[in-house]
Amino acid sequence: xxxxxxxxxxxxxxxxxxxxxxxxxxxxxxxxxxxxxxxxxxxxxxxxxxxxxxxxxxxxxxxxxxxxxxxxxxxxxxxxxxxxxxxxxxxxxxxxxxxxxxxxxxxxxxxxxxxxxxxxxxxxxxxxxxxxxxxxxxxxxxxxxxxxxxxxxxxxxxxxxxxxxxxxxxxxxxxxxxxxxxxxxxxxxxxxxxxxxxxxxxxxxxxxxxxxxxxxxxxxxxxxxxxxxxxxxxxxxxxxxxxxxxxxxxxxxxxxxxxxxxxxxxx
Amino acid sequence: xxxxxxxxxxxxxxxxxxxxxxxxxxxxxxxxxxxxxxxxxxxxxxxxxxxxxxxxxxxxxxxxxxxxxxxxxxxxxxxxxxxxxxxxxxxxxxxxxxxxxxxxxxxxxxxxxxxxxxxxxxxxxxxxxxxxxxxxxxxxxxxxxxxxxxxxxxxxxxxxxxxxxxxxxxxxxxxxxxxxxxxxxxxxxxxxxxxxxxxxxxxxxxxxxxxxxxxxxxxxxxxxxxxxxxxxxxxxxxxxxxxxxxxxxxxxxxxxxxxxxxxxxxxxxxxxxxxxx
Numbered sequence: 001x002x003x004x005x006x007x008x009x010x011x012x013x014x015x016x017x018x019x020x021x022x023x024x025x026x027x028x029x030x031x032x033x034x035x036x037x038x039x040x041x042x043x044x045x046x047x048x049x050x051x052x053x054x055x056x057x058x059x060x061x062x063x064x065x066x067x068x069x070x071x072x073x074x075x076x077x078x079x080x081x082x083x084x085x086x087x088x089x090x091x092x093x094x095x096x097x098x099x100x101x102x103x104x105x106x107x108x109x110x111x112x113x114x115x116x117x118x119x120x121x122x123x124x125x126x127x128x129x130x131x132x133x134x135x136x137x138x139x140x141x142x143x144x145x146x147x148x149x150x151x152x153x154x155x156x157x158x159x160x161x162x163x164x165x166x167x168x169x170x171x172x173x174x175x176x177x178x179x180x181x182x183x184x185x186x187x188x189x190x191x192x193x194x195x196x197x198x199x200x201x202x203x204x205x206x207x208x209x210x211x212x213x214x215x216x217x218x219x220x221x222x223x224x225x226x227x228x229x230x231x232x233x234x235x236x237x238x239x240x241x242x243x244x245x246x247x248x249x250x251x252x253x254x255x256x257x258x259x260x261x262x263x264x265x266x267x
Numbered sequence: 268x269x270x271x272x273x274x275x276x277x278x279x280x281x282x283x284x285x286x287x288x289x290x291x292x293x294x295x296x297x298x299x300x301x302x303x304x305x306x307x308x309x310x311x312x313x314x315x316x317x318x319x320x321x322x323x324x325x326x327x328x329x330x331x332x333x334x335x336x337x338x339x340x341x342x343x344x345x346x347x348x349x350x351x352x353x354x355x356x357x358x359x360x361x362x363x364x365x366x367x368x369x370x371x372x373x374x375x376x377x378x379x380x381x382x383x384x385x386x387x388x389x390x391x392x393x394x395x396x397x398x399x400x401x402x403x404x405x406x407x408x409x410x411x412x413x414x415x416x417x418x419x420x421x422x423x424x425x426x427x428x429x430x431x432x433x434x435x436x437x438x439x440x441x442x443x444x445x446x447x448x449x450x451x452x453x454x455x456x457x458x459x460x461x462x463x464x465x466x467x468x469x470x471x472x473x474x475x476x477x478x479x480x481x482x483x484x485x486x487x488x489x490x491x492x493x494x495x496x497x498x499x500x501x502x503x504x505x506x507x508x509x510x511x512x513x514x515x516x517x518x519x520x521x522x523x524x525x526x527x528x529x530x531x532x533x534x535x536x537x538x539x540x541x542x543x544x
Contacts, residue, residue: 059436062440064436064439064440081439082439082440082441082442083442084442086440087440088436088437088440090433090436090437092433094540095431095432095433095434096433096434096436096437098434098437098451098452098455098456099532099533099535099536100455100456100458100532100533101451109437109438109441109443109451110440110441110442112441112443112447112451113441113442113443113444113447114442141532141535141536143532143535143536143539143540144535144539157441161441
């Protein structure tokens, strides 16, 4: 991996990705020939029908699952396992945080793996917590926080190691509507401030349009890219104004139509 | 000019003054033991049967026997064997449990053998070990360790197998090494189960300590009880039983206190998530 790669090399490249779960009776093809590029600094949402291989896509891109075929390239280097440049926020915040560690130690986990000295771990964890609005929660335990706060902790843990790409797997599917709106704005704010690249997987059409600069619509399983839409909404977004925008409604309808054509729709 | 009277307020004033909360539980917990001791005391008070001496006589013997140099001669050796055996079992059980629990191949290979050894009543090892390692402390420690090993080992295996998938993915994404994953995820995640195994092991270890000392021994609590029985020192024998009971109770309580501190996060988590077992 060299800094001076070809000029138009995307930061994240998914190339001919295929994932088959072997089974004695009938192998399950979750992803079939999926390709897309993400440029540095983009916010890309992946939306698709439930059970359509979205989570499989995230697991393969993050290096947690090996692809059956095809490649994932981060900065031109093949991703064959978890790499520091890719951080993940899982849907199940309650299960991904370690109940025996304080919030601060949970956030510092990626730094622990990199043998960062203790004092610096604490300092950087504290910064990441401040970035998600939890500057005072460092000494608490995750189970003492609300669901939305726990997911903020998971986001802090993902950004503490300064990853190139932030992968998010339906991170707000399990929180209430108000918390969800807050967290959506938080992720937008972090994305803009840190200039990182976000690949955000969701089954929620509104969310995908509201958050993303681009929306990739997946087909039903086996997943392929059905459409690649540019979200030409202004960068400044807010829950009321943006959602009332005519352009937002048009994009939302478009994504809805694409997914409806695939069969199962969740709204 | 009258104000409307609230009905809910005066009701409080009628309430009896309660004893402070910290005092309620110990008092309630001591109720039944106090009753049992009283019944024993009264029922045995006039006993002339040498096999069932009055409790008064037994307590006399208790003070004479256990608050003397007997403590050093019998109790200390017993406790040393017990502690060594338990320590050995915990170290081996947790280490092996972590390995077996995280390897499907190892589990498949070892499960039948583990099931056999677990089913084997540990006291049966006493004659075998007498031949192999002799009559000394090593035999007793080995018996205690063998008996305590299985609950610790099997509970550790269970705990490790129950490690959450998402938490494992989290460790991988964070880049934790295999060793760091054990230290920061697998071991703490399994620790409530390990503690459950330890509680079982504590009881088993105490039993095996007594049994191993009853067979061929020159000291220890088990030996003392048998020696008193054979020399018809029956109040002393009874006092030995009481001593063992108190010892077991105190050890279990001590473990509980330690567990509550070390696994405070586990109890907090259970309260927060509505106490799933």
